[in-house]
Amino acid sequence: MCLAIPVKVVEVLPNQQAVIDLSGVRKEISTALLDTVQVGDYVILHVGFAIGKLDPDEALRTLALFDELALIQSADESPA
Numbered sequence: 001m002c003l004a005i006p007v008k009v010v011e012v013l014p015n016q017q018a019v020i021d022l023s024g025v026r027k028e029i030s031t032a033l034l035d036t037v038q039v040g041d042y043v044i045l046h047v048g049f050a051i052g053k054l055d056p057d058e059a060l061r062t063l064a065l066f067d068e069l070a071l072i073q074s075a076d077e078s079p080a
Contacts, residue, residue: 004046005066006059009037020045023063 007029011019016032020043031037031050042059043050054062 004044004051006042006054006062007045008059009039009041009043009050012037012039018043018050020050 005022007020007022009018010021010026012031013019013028016030017028018031018037019026020029022045029045029048029050031043034043034050034053037043037050037053042054042056044052044054
């Protein structure tokens with residue numbers, strides 16, 4: 001199974017690279033598959049590559065769903 005997640009670009013670097021933020025975690029990724037990327041853009045990240053741009057509202061809705069899933073999972077793992 002493959003998973004691609006929305007992330008926010010916080011810095012554009014030379015050589016088709018960028019720094020993204022995902023819940024406070026920053027990571028350098030490749031933007032070689034996209035024409036342009038700007039700070040503030042949301043991109044879909046898959047195995048270290050930005051594979052598409054995403055509407056900010058859609059990205060925020062998706063990230064909120066991930067947060068809800070994490071809360072549900074942590075509640076399921078709590079001792080009864």
